[in-house]
Amino acid sequence: MIANRGEIALRINRACQELGVRTVAVFSEADRESLHVRQADEAFCVGPGPVPRSYLNIPNIISTALVTGCDAIHPGYGFLAENARFAEICADHGLTFIGPKPSVIAAMGDKATAKRVMKDAGVATTPGTDILDSPDEAKKAAQEIGYPVLLKATAGGGGKGMRVVERPEEMERAYASATAEAEASFKDGRVYMEKLILNPRHIEVQVLGDEFGNVISLGERDCSVQKPSHQKLIEESPAPHLSDRARAALLEMAVRACKHVGYTNAGTLEFLVSGENVYFMEMNTRIQVEHPVTEMVYSVDLVKEQIRVAAGEPLGYEQSDLQLRGHAIECRINAEDPRNNFAPQAGTLARVVFPGGPGVRVDTHVYSGAMVPPYYDSMIAKIIAFGASREAAIARMERALRETVVDGVNTTIQQCLEILATPEFRDGRYDIGFLPRLLTQTAAAER
Amino acid sequence: MSDEHQPSPISNRVRRLAAFFVETDLLRLRIERDGDEIELGRQVLHRDPLPEFPADLIDEPAPVRLDTIKADLVGVFRLARPAMAEGDLLESDRELAFVEALGIRNPVRSLGPGRIVTIACHDGDPVEYGQVLFEIDRG
Numbered sequence: 001m002i003a004n005r006g007e008i009a010l011r012i013n014r015a016c017q018e019l020g021v022r023t024v025a026v027f028s029e030a031d032r033e034s035l036h037v038r039q040a041d042e043a044f045c046v047g048p049g050p051v052p053r054s055y056l057n058i059p060n061i062i063s064t065a066l067v068t069g070c071d072a073i074h075p076g077y078g079f080l081a082e083n084a085r086f087a088e089i090c091a092d093h094g095l096t097f098i099g100p101k102p103s104v105i106a107a108m109g110d111k112a113t114a115k116r117v118m119k120d121a122g123v124a125t126t127p128g129t130d131i132l133d134s135p136d137e138a139k140k141a142a143q144e145i146g147y148p149v150l151l152k153a154t155a156g157g158g159g160k161g162m163r164v165v166e167r168p169e170e171m172e173r174a175y176a177s178a179t180a181e182a183e184a185s186f187k188d189g190r191v192y193m194e195k196l197i198l199n200p201r202h203i204e205v206q207v208l209g210d211e212f213g214n215v216i217s218l219g220e221r222d223c224s225v226q227k228p229s230h231q232k233l234i235e236e237s238p239a240p241h242l243s244d245r246a247r248a249a250l251l252e253m254a255v256r257a258c259k260h261v262g263y264t265n266a267g268t269l270e271f272l273v274s275g276e277n278v279y280f281m282e283m284n285t286r287i288q289v290e291h292p293v294t295e296m297v298y299s300v301d302l303v304k305e306q307i308r309v310a311a312g313e314p315l316g317y318e319q320s321d322l323q324l325r326g327h328a329i330e331c332r333i334n335a336e337d338p339r340n341n342f343a344p345q346a347g348t349l350a351r352v353v354f355p356g357g358p359g360v361r362v363d364t365h366v367y368s369g370a371m372v373p374p375y376y377d378s379m380i381a382k383i384i385a386f387g388a389s390r391e392a393a394i395a396r397m398e399r400a401l402r403e404t405v406v407d408g409v410n411t412t413i414q415q416c417l418e419i420l421a422t423p424e425f426r427d428g429r430y431d432i433g434f435l436p437r438l439l440t441q442t443a444a445a446e447r
Numbered sequence: 448m449s450d451e452h453q454p455s456p457i458s459n460r461v462r463r464l465a466a467f468f469v470e471t472d473l474l475r476l477r478i479e480r481d482g483d484e485i486e487l488g489r490q491v492l493h494r495d496p497l498p499e500f501p502a503d504l505i506d507e508p509a510p511v512r513l514d515t516i517k518a519d520l521v522g523v524f525r526l527a528r529p530a531m532a533e534g535d536l537l538e539s540d541r542e543l544a545f546v547e548a549l550g551i552r553n554p555v556r557s558l559g560p561g562r563i564v565t566i567a568c569h570d571g572d573p574v575e576y577g578q579v580l581f582e583i584d585r586g
Contacts, residue, residue, distance in 0.1 A: 029576075045521075045575040046521055047576050059549055060520055060576060063520065063548040064575070067521065
């Protein structure tokens, strides 16, 4: 069963079809006309549009799996993908959760615990704290670590429950808003603190592990083009200007960490990279949105590997089988207004035309006439361009973006083109502060 | 003044009876007493025949108010015992079926009186959220 929606539900369905695995889709009343509903072998409505009543409705999702005779549940990303309790409930009902063991999800999902575990495995982590109980404790900790600091939700992700604190007088308010946002987003308001590494790069490592203790890394992705809300917009693999030494250290660290925790299935370790310094940030115990760039440069189907590993098979690859080839870039096409702080857009897509041609992959769930409901993430497509070199991949992505037409809502297409045209991106010398700075400059120029 | 202009006793009786007759909806009145015989009658008004309604209009049942009862969770549909059938009358709220989910029987009630028009699922069918289970005529 595919316990998700949108493009990732289609992506999982494709992998299953190629493996000869029958699929059951779940959907909300708002997604009745969605492509993943049409393409699965069976589809079951599990609730009304709002996420808590449908895609997070564990009883209805488990019940769907049971009444349709499913063996396994692929959670995709978001929703229930990193919910250890859900993984346990699956096991309790004889269903295979396609992901790591619940105990590993729980340990890595709690970001403060994850840092502790990684430290034990000899992985470099950013200076920081365990869970903070009060703004006063946060102030004391920040004094020791040194401002600026970052408050982060321990159950968090996607920039939710995260606040930058530059001065002691900001702490009280930042602590209150971070805990409130974390509570609202994850039903867990606990936050911890990290030293804010100024203008680092966000580089992550893709890993795969099986039940036999084998763990491989599939290179890294640079995800430093992030909106002011810390949500990624453009990702690429390999990371530009990463020294061979730093890359080798990063990949070795990731594999060592996974072996230390007995990691199985697909996962991603996120690092902050500042010069030659590498700091573990967090681990995502699921498939990532940006996984296609890795698939393009390593010619590996990560979702199929997830399904095989969950079925108890050994990994289909050894580390030495994997050869990096070429360069891949992904642009997220979101129904958002970049000129209005990336405000999400809902509505009908009057006309949609996606690009094609050599080296271009489009993962999407929308079509001409499709509705973008107001309840869900605003991403409507991912365009991935592959090239023999980074320059070739950029040129192909620019061509692909220009071919793309989405009428009916504002999108990030033009914003992505503007980013690709900047000298910083073309040179591959950008950090996580790049896009916020670019937006500020653009706004100033427009005024 | 001659006696000819004085009403006779018989004519007085006829007047009184006629006044009474008008107040009633009797069609005919006949009285025999002491050899006298009085009979009053009125003409029946002929009314136009009622217009004829088309046969399909005459055959159409009175308008009904249909309520649908939907599944509010995913599970397996089971009819309650004794099982109701389409056309059965419900005198009050009662359990019609249940949706079995994760080992729990979640009752499906009629939510009032009515007549079961449709049972939309078979016993043992998996049902999704929002699926129509029953149609009830509340008319």
